[in-house]
Amino acid sequence: LAKTTQPISMDSYEGQEVNITCSHNNIATNDYITWYQQFPSQGPRFIIQGYKTKVTNEVASLFIPADRKSSTLSLPRVSLSDTAVYYCLVGDAGYTGGGNKLTFGTGTQLKVEL
Amino acid sequence: GAGVSQSPRYKVAKRGQDVALRCDPISGHVSLFWYQQALGQGPEFLTYFQNEAQLDKSGLPSDRFFAERPEGSVSTLKIQRTQQEDSAVYLCASSFDRQSYEQYFGPGTRLTVT
Numbered sequence: 001l002a003k004t005t006q007p008i009s010m011d012s013y014e015g016q017e018v019n020i021t022c023s024h025n026n027i028a029t030n031d032y033i034t035w036y037q038q039f040p041s042q043g044p045r046f047i048i049q050g051y052k053t054k055v056t057n058e059v060a061s062l063f064i065p066a067d068r069k070s071s072t073l074s075l076p077r078v079s080l081s082d083t084a085v086y087y088c089l090v091g092d093a094g095y096t097g098g099g100n101k102l103t104f105g106t107g108t109q110l111k112v113e114l
Numbered sequence: 115g116a117g118v119s120q121s122p123r124y125k126v127a128k129r130g131q132d133v134a135l136r137c138d139p140i141s142g143h144v145s146l147f148w149y150q151q152a153l154g155q156g157p158e159f160l161t162y163f164q165n166e167a168q169l170d171k172s173g174l175p176s177d178r179f180f181a182e183r184p185e186g187s188v189s190t191l192k193i194q195r196t197q198q199e200d201s202a203v204y205l206c207a208s209s210f211d212r213q214s215y216e217q218y219f220g221p222g223t224r225l226t227v228t
Contacts, residue, residue, distance in 0.1 A: 043219025
């Protein structure tokens with residue numbers, strides 16, 4: 001599984017766009033990039049997944065350059081409720097162990113203020 | 115619809131006691147995962163079930179940890195002779211199929227060993 005590197009923390013203000021970049025220099029051809037969000041005292045929640053270029057859903061956008069060695073999670077117009085830890089994960093959708101176990105790092109603590 | 119539920123939400127055990135943590139996955143989800151999350155860290159994989167079969171238990175830290183899913187739905191994580199280092203949040207997650215990276219997490223059980 002490819003190792004990921006992301007900032008430990010980020011601060012932002014309500015209404016701003018937040019971009020969290022994750023480095024995964026050793027990403028393999030079959031690897032997908034997945035982001036999870038975790039609020040205190042809750043389990044992680046799937047946000048978005050992509051393989052290349054750009055993916056957008058109702059929550060966020062994920063930008064992946066052509067070399068796929070990094071990816072950027074973009075949160076538009078954040079609010080206080082977006083304060084959480086954001087995890088970038090990279091893994092092979094064809095994992096042969098029988099299931100896609102997730103490998104989390106320490107994540108990025110995003111703090112949104114008024 | 116109901117999400118993944120876990121019980122108890124909090125458990126305090128004296129060192130040396132046995133504990134059992136329960137997970138009720140989303141109905142119809144084939145895959146079930148257990149993770150352990152220490153304070154300030156991301157979740158770490160413990161074990162994986164596909165239906166009733168335990169296909170991966172490579173993350174279980176010692177033979178004091180045992181998990182089962184006898185009928186392919188509810189799962190129980192048992193820790194025998196608890197130690198202080200077992201104090202953590204234990205998260206259960208389920209997904210619809212073995213290929214999906216979109217896992218649905220429960221709220222976790224916070225275990226404190228005194």
